[in-house]
Amino acid sequence: MWLKKLKPYLNFPLLAAISGMAYVIIYSAIDHIKQNSSSELEGKTIIYYWEKWSGAEYNAMKSIVDDFNKSQDNIYVKMLSVSSIEQKLMLATAGGAPPDVAGVWSHTINTFARKGALTPLDGLMKRNGIKASDYIPVFIELCQLYGFTWALPTTPGTxxxxxxxxxxxxxxxxxxxxxxxxxxxxxxxxxxxxxxxxxxxxxxxxxxxxxxxxxxxxxxxxxxxxxxxxxxxxxxxxxxxxxFGAKLWNGKDKICANSLQxxxxxxxxxxxxxxxxxxxxxxxxxxxxxxxxxxxxxxxxxxxxxxxxxxxxxxxxxxxxxxxxxxxxxxxxxxxxxxxxxxAETDVLVIPRGSKHIPQAFEFIKYTQKRKVLEKLNLAQRKFPPLADISDDFYQKHPNKYIKVFVKLSESKNAKSVPAIPIWNEYKNEFIVAYDQAFTGITTPATALENISHRVQLQLDRVIKRWELVKERRFKEWRKIDDQN
Amino acid sequence: MKKSNFISQIVIYFLLIGGAMLFSAPLIWMFSTAVKPIEQTMSLPPSWLPYQYLLQKDGQEIPVKIEGKLVSAAFQVHLAGMKSFVIIPADKVKNGVIKLENGNTVIPADIKLIPASKDNMFIIAASENNDKKYIVPAHDINRVIHFRWENFSAAVESMTHFPLYLRNTLLLCFITVVGTVSSSALAAYGFSRIEWKGRDKVFLLALCTMMIPFPVLMVPLYCLFKALGMIGTLQPLWIGSFCAGAFNVFLLRQFFIGIPQALSDAARIDGCSEFKIFFDIILPISKPALMVVGLFQFMGTWNDFLGPLIYLTDQRDYTLALGLQFFQSQSGGTEWNYLMAASFLVVIPVLILFFFTQKSFIEGISTTGVKG
Amino acid sequence: MTRIERKRMLTGLAFISPWIIGFVGLTLYPIIMSLHYSFCDYDILSEPVFIGTLNYQDMLIDKVFWKSLSNTFIYAVFALPLGMAASLFFAVLLNCRIKGKSLFRVLFFLPSLVPMVATAMIWLWMFNGKFGLLNNMLEMIGINGPSWLNDELWTKPAMVLTSLWGIGNTIVIYLAALQDVPRELYESADIDGGNWWHKFRHITCPMISPVIYFNLVIGIIGSLQVFAQPYIMFGGATGGPNRSALFYTVYLYETAFSYNKMGYASAMAWVLFIIILLLTWMATKATRKHIHYGG
CATH class of the missing domain: 3.40.190.10 (Periplasmic binding protein-like II)
Structure with a gap:
């Protein structure tokens, strides 16, 4: 009568667990059949590419990746849509398991490059014939810091x-x-x-x-x-x-939050x-x-x-x-x-520190930078290529009849972007709070901005002091990597 | 039935129904969003019932989208070379000639007056796939309640690897529930039913591990898993469940501690081993508590987003909770109806599981008379 | 130590061995490292640099830190007792002999099941100053409701209300505990003519007191570490109007992963740890006499 003895244990959770296992086995079998497609990867270097986009923008980029993979005998790009990418990338880079290519925002460079978490691309660009002058200045400048280029732009916006x-x-x-x-x-x-x-x-x-x-x-x-x-x-x-013609900092060491403008x-x-x-x-x-x-x-x-x-x-x-x-x-x-x-801001591609396949990763980035490819990508995302030279064909195909307005804005000398200040996120949050305080009348504009300046300047001084200590070492490191690639 | 009893029953029902209405709002909202077209999601004030506009035309009912209203007379104009028509206010047209903003004039190919007024509103509507436009009197369009069941299949389809995610999630749930229930029950027994020196101090240490905010442990934990070669596999997501988490140990300990010591003592005199006491006496009477631990772990794994986000690097390993993120576009264009449809499908199994788990909490079935 | 004591200790350690393995293998290293980071300037991506107690000193003059600490305390002081009382109350109701008990239990548990994004959307709408359910209800009784999420006075009450929505988990724990209360005790109280309050006060409460204690401790830890709700509803670090809903763990998280000051965040974590430990210790002292253990 072992069945009777077992009866008290035969309740729903147990049944659920058993049927769960059944599912697992069935799907494992299905999965096993599906996995046979892996032979196409044989002999190819796999490049892991993390992208922040999901949805339509992801699909647009995915089709570029597919094109690249089709055109290639040696490299296969595996693309992954990652939410909270900055956090995941930070953990992965710190832990030594980063992807080979990551699609991030231009302001991400600011945090990551300074801390030695990205690969400088100048040497690779030179050898592959990619020049800074190919791009609309504001977008390539967004990719540069301390005289190095850390990223290449893909889909910009103004x-x-x-x-x-x-x-x-x-x-x-x-x-x-x-x-x-x-x-x-x-x-x-x-x-x-x-x-x-x-x-x-x-x-x-x-x-x-x-x-x-x-x-x-x-x-x-x-x-x-x-x-x-x-x-x-x-x-x-x-x-x-x-x-109003204001600056957020003097570009070196001084916060200008409380400037007249x-x-x-x-x-x-x-x-x-x-x-x-x-x-x-x-x-x-x-x-x-x-x-x-x-x-x-x-x-x-x-x-x-x-x-x-x-x-x-x-x-x-x-x-x-x-x-x-x-x-x-x-x-x-x-x-x-x-x-x-x-x-002006742009989505960019970077090679994180610790990538094992830098030349192959750059091969892929180089592919995305072709005018034809950038135009295809930006047409699909309804943006515009970050290039100095855009074909008439692109404008004709573009469904947004105001697209030229946005391109023209990016070419303006007053196209501004997130300043390359090391503590930007903190500065930005302080600003948001100050604006809210002034809007609701808790403080006057002058006091609110005075408070920010004071608080953020303290932080900035600290970060700069730290930077001075490691600056030389970093520059040496970066030059070495750049020469090697 | 006594009168006071009757009144108290009414009060109880009143409270329960009121609370239940408030508490079930999120699920109902989720469901109603899941069966709406995207235009109706996130509307303010929200509508709970999804609807559809039907245009009565030539005895047929055509589902349409409303694009605008006309409350004053206007012309419906077809311009040469344009696919659809434009609407021009009546005062801009004189003798069949349209005067443009910049002073130029245009002679249209085809022009038709729409006699709209405040009392006789006309509606501009487009067919659902946008290929046809209509201008019709308002009373030709009816609003009917319409559930878009197809959103569910569309949501599953657009989560490309849905079966894979389901498999991974179920696998993880199964392993972690087994791991948690067994390991925490063992540890809780050691912390409550056996007297040993320093026990309560060690227990305090266990409690302390809960008091440190998790964000600061993430980086070293990641490095640890990396050193163990577990990044990119499912292992970091379940290995911890076999190590008796403090929350569950604490919960089970509080239940075990309430069971009279006399029960164990009697068994010990009979020569039972500690493990036998644990397995044959303590576990069976703690079934409700074990169910709670299992249920919480199941839900925790089922809904866990952060763990899979951090540790998984291949889409084929993703779990359902992580897969849901694909509907949330970084650009702000979240497809709420699909997100909610997929979330609803993800919630339902847990809901059913809970329904059956709570059945085991029927007043005192197993443990009557144990305490006291 | 006698032979029996030693044997008991070995058995005890054998039983808790899963916990010991986890503690030594998975928990100890991160904890020690975070303590180490709290004395360092550490930005996650580069090597930590030892700076002594500077992080702790900075906290003293960081106004945002103090604001987040006081926000968290104000929140916890209301959310914890209200949550404990409401969950016990509904658990007792849901344990009564009533029709549709299973259905009610499921309904009360729903908010704990629904994904955070969905619940956050519902809350945003509930507290909407113009179309919100809450203000519509208040209007019915003639009160002109505040614009909850835009007014720094009302953000914390709003957060306390949303926290009450998540009491489903605690109700389940109480329900499981209520199964262990022997029926006979109630029956003998009926014979003695005790009313429901008497029964609740003198039978239910003592019998489930270990579990009440559990919920108290977990509640202290949980309410002081409140994170997900305010983080989603107020969109991260700025913490609502005039930082009135910037809670401790939200600020800590933002400091660690957005400002990249992991050293400072670690120091904050350890300060919070000390606070929670002290409060737990006080709670334990205060309730010790009232907890009824079966043994």
Missing amino acids: VGLHWNKKLFREAGLDPESPPQSIAELDKMAEMLTIVKIKRKGINTRIRYSQLTEEEKDTKDFSIVQLGYSPSIPGWYNEMWGFW NIEALQWYGSFAQKYGIRNLQEFGASCGNFASPSDPFLSEKVAMVQQGVWMYNFINKFSPAMEWGAAAFPSADPARLSNVCI
């Missing part, structure tokens, strides 16, 4: 003003002429803003610009449609200074809270959905102007295909002195 032509027309503005200066932007924003207010006990919808001075002061209204606010989508807080930028940012009322803006914000969702405020036509990157086209196309829109440079405070200001 940001510009996107505006809704229909809402412009409704406000009596010319839908074909976006604002040319910050002052004009502010004025247009007032005309494009519609509020709901009680007048003599009756709910009325009216444009902000038509409110009486008294109504503007009491701010007893709710926002129905917003012309513009830099708090939507709330990015780039740390970089608004660029449109930065204070001016923060005052402008805070002026929206003062003008429209912080509570009103927060309530309006709460009625909007996430970025890049159908209820994104710009895509659902509740906000007339927004600063967004070249990628915005994809989301307009997906969620709001009927929208009439345009893209141009975001206006600066002083258009005579500062024109075509933008933030």
Whole structure:
């Protein structure tokens, strides 16, 4: 009667475990059959490539990798989509098990190169005939640090003003002429803003610009449609200074967070809270959905102007295909002195320290840098190649009719990017908090920025002192690696 | 039934139903997102029931997407060389000639007046694959509730190696549950049912290992696994489960400690070995606690994201929790409906497992009279 | 040590050997290394450099550190007792003789099952100042709710509320413990005419006190190390309006992996360790008399 004895143990978890094992065995068998395809790898050097993208962007890159593998007899690239790539790459590099190629952001170079975690590519570039002059300057400069090149760019992006032509027309503005200066932007924003207010006990919808001075002061209204606010989508807080001619640091050892231009930028940012009322803006914000969702405020036509990157086209196309829109440079405070200001960034490919197959890894990177390949990749991701020379064919095939605006912005001398400051992440977070404090009126712009400067300068001094100690050793190391490759 | 009893029953049900409604919200939301088209996900205020617009045309019902509304008269204009039509406000057209913003004029190939007004709204709609556009009176379009079951198969398909991920996850769950339950039960017994010198000090040490935040242990742990040659394999994900984690040991210890010592003493007098006491007496009466430990471990492994993220380097080794990440694009264009459909499929097995596990907690089946 | 004592010790050690192997093989090295890093300038990618107690000194003047510590304490002071009381309360209810018990148990456990991203989305919507479920409910009773996640006064209460959602695990532990309470005790209390409070206070509580103690200790550890919820809901390191929801472990994680100051993060970890150890020790002292062990 062993069955009876066993009965108390025959419960669901046990059954689940047994059926689980059955699954395992079945799928192992399936897997075994599938695995026979491994013969195609025989005799080839396998290059491990970690990419931060997933989804459509991943598929675009995957097709490039497939093309490369087909064209190759000696090298096989194994591509892996990795989330939280910076963290994983850091652990893997520290632990001595990095991939051969990694697709990261340009600002990742900043952290990794300085700590000796990347391979300098200059020697390899020279021998393979890749020159810095092949690229749009801002993008190759993003790959350089301390006179070495650490990465090569793949899919870049710049940001510009996107505006809704229909809402412009409704406000009596010319839908074909976006604002040319910050002052004009502010004025247009007032005309494009519609509020709901009680007048003599009756709910009325009216444009902000038509409110009486008294109504503007009491701010007893709710926002129905917003012309513009830099708090939507709330990015780039740390970089608004660029449109006022500000610098974030002197490039060497001094933080300039509290420079006059930065204070001016923060005052402008805070002026929206003062003008429209912080509570009103927060309530309006709460009625909007996430970025890049159908209820994104710009895509659902509740906000007339927004600063967004070249990628915005994809989301307009997906969620709001009927929208009439345009893209141009975001206006600066002083258009005579500062024109075509933008933030430029790029996705890059790097070879982490500890890769066992540097020449083969570079062979793959070199392949991705061909104009034909870069154009194919960027057409699929709806971006533009980071190259100085882009074919007419590319522009013709590109579905975004404003693509040239973004290319032109990247070529501007005012194309800015994340500064190569060693403690950028910390600096950026401090900025975000300071902007929030000034926006909600907890502190004044000047005090908030003074606090940042003080706090971040302390950290910077420390890091620089540390760098001075290891500088010579690092340079020697890098020159040696560079010569060897 | 006494009256007070009846009232207390009502109060209990009221509390339970209220709580249950609040607590089941995430799963219901997940499900409703899973069967929506992407345009309806993340809308504010959220709609719980997914819907679809049906256009009544020539006795047929065509599913459409709404692109806009017309509340004032306008012209539907076909321009030469353009595939679809454009909508031009009535005041921009004079005598069949369109005046453009820049002052130029255009004569359209085909023009049709749409008599829209505030009371007679017209809707601009497009077929689901965007190849046809319609302008129709609002009452021709009906909103109906529609579940997109096909999202589930699409989600599984786009997670290319779904069966592989499922296999890896199940394998890991099986190994870790066996490892955790056996090793923690043993260790908890040693920490509770046997008196030995220094026992409580060693136990305190075990507790301490839980008190150090994990992020600072990650780097050395990674290096350790690298030195052991385990990076890129599933081993780092299960090896620890055989080493009696402090949480489970502590939990089982608290259960074991409540069992009367007299039970063990009697068995010892009968000449039973410690292991026999452990296996034949303590384990059977601690079944609910062991189930809890097993369940928690199963869930932990099933949902673990960080471990697989750090240690796995081949897509074929990925687990379901890690595979779900493919739907979350770094660019912000998360495919919420597919993400939720896949997550829902991933949650259901654990839900069923839990349903059956909690059945073993039916008032005092096995242990009545043990304590006291 | 007598022969019996030695034998007992050997048996005890044999039983805990899986733990010993794990401790020596997997846990000890990372712990020692993290202690070592806490005295170093260490950025993960380059070699650590010894700097004495500088990391600990820096903590004293780091305003963000103090802010995160006080945020965490305020959170824990509310989340821990509320969570313990709510889970025990519902566990007792779910152990009553009621119809649909299994279904209710599953429903209460649901939030613990659903992936973090899904729950985070729900929370963001629940606390939405305009369309949020919470504010709609408050409006029904005539209260104009705050914009929870935008207002530094209300972010912590919001986090405490979300933490209550995750009590499913604790309920399950209590349910398992309640199975061990002998029926006869309740029956004899019925004969003596005790009401439900009397039964709960004098039978249930003492009988499951070891498990209550367990949940207390785990609760201290868990609430002081709260991480995933605020990290996802407030998008990482900035910690919501004016850093009002920047919790200790979130700051620690960001310091380690975003600012690459692993040395400083390790020092923070050890400070938190000392704090948790002290609190656990105090909790143990305070409850020792009330814990009823069967033996």
